Amino acid sequence: GDSVTQMEGPVTLSEEAFLTINCTYTATGYPSLFWYVQYPGEGLQLLLKATKADDKGSNKGFEATYRKETTSFHLEKGSVQVSDSAVYFCALPLGLGAGGTSYGKLTFGQGTILTVHP
Amino acid sequence: DVKVTQSSRYLVKRTGEKVFLECVQDMDHENMFWYRQDPGLGLRLIYFSYDVKMKEKGDIPEGYSVSREKKERFSLILESASTNQTSMYLCASSNSPGTPNEQFFGPGTRLTVL
Numbered sequence: 001g002d003s004v005t006q007m008e009g010p011v012t013l014s015e016e017a018f019l020t021i022n023c024t025y026t027a028t029g030y031p032s033l034f035w036y037v038q039y040p041g042e043g044l045q046l047l048l049k050a051t052k053a054d055d056k057g058s059n060k061g062f063e064a065t066y067r068k069e070t071t072s073f074h075l076e077k078g079s080v081q082v083s084d085s086a087v088y089f090c091a092l093p094l095g096l097g098a099g100g101t102s103y104g105k106l107t108f109g110q111g112t113i114l115t116v117h118p
Numbered sequence: 119d120v121k122v123t124q125s126s127r128y129l130v131k132r133t134g135e136k137v138f139l140e141c142v143q144d145m146d147h148e149n150m151f152w153y154r155q156d157p158g159l160g161l162r163l164i165y166f167s168y169d170v171k172m173k174e175k176g177d178i179p180e181g182y183s184v185s186r187e188k189k190e191r192f193s194l195i196l197e198s199a200s201t202n203q204t205s206m207y208l209c210a211s212s213n214s215p216g217t218p219n220e221q222f223f224g225p226g227t228r229l230t231v232l
Contacts, residue, residue, distance in 0.1 A: 032219060034219075034220070036223075041225075042225055042226070043122070043208055043210075043223035043224050043225045043226050044161075044208065044210075044221075044223040045223065046220055046221075046222075049220065089160065089161070093219040103149055103166060103168040103174070103214065104148075104149040104168075104212040104213075104214045104219045104221065105151070105163065105166060105219075106219055106221055108160050108161040109160060110158060110159060110160035111160050111161075
C-alpha cells in the first residue's frame with residue numbers, strides 16, 4: 001500500500017547549520033507530496049507541498065523537490081534557526097478506495113524531531 | 119483565516135469514564151478526521167467522515183466511536199476510557215475538490231486517563 005518513510009530522529013543542530021530530513025515514498029502513480037510542521041504545543045500546519053514530479057515546494061526558507069526517479073521528497077534548509085525547532089512530518093495522499101475516492105485521507109511518516117541550539 | 123478548533127487543550131479522566139472530544143471547523147469542509155499522536159508512532163487515523171452522518175473506520179478504531187450530526191462538527195467518543203488511550207488527539211478537516219488533500223489541523227487535545 002501507499003506509505004512514506006522518514007529518517008529516524010531526533011535531529012539536533014546548531015543555529016545556522018544545514019538541515020536535511022529524508023523522506024521516501026511508495027505510491028501508485030504520482031500523487032502530491034506534503035511536509036507538515038508541528039511547533040511545540042500546537043497542531044500540524046502545512047509547511048510546503050509539491051503536486052507533480054520535479055516540482056519544488058518552498059516556504060520559510062525550507063525546500064523539497066519531488067523526485068520520481070528516487071521516489072523521494074527530502075526537506076532541506078540552508079541555515080536553521082532556534083525557532084525551527086519542531087516536529088516535521090512527510091505526508092502522502094492515500095490511493096483510491098473501494099468507493100473510487102480517497103476522501104482526502106493522508107498517510108504520515110512517523111515524524112522527525114528537530115532541536116536547534118543557539 | 120481558516121480554523122479548526124478543539125473543545126479542550128488538556129483533559130484528565132478516570133478509567134471507565136465516557137469521554138467526548140469535540141472538533142469544529144469553519145471552512146465548510148466535507149472531510150473531517152480524528153488522529154491520535156504517540157511518540158515514535160506518528161499520526162494514526164482513528165475515524166474519518168466524508169459527509170454528515172457518514173463515517174469510516176481508520177487504522178485504529180477499536181475503543182472509539184464518532185458522531186457527525188452537522189457538517190462543521192465531528193465528535194470523538196471514548197465509550198469507556200482506558201489508560202492506553204492516554205494520548206494527544208488531533209482533529210483535521212479537508213475539502214476534497216480543493217487543494218489536493220491538504221488537511222487543516224486543530225491544536226490538539228492532550229488526554230490523560232488515570
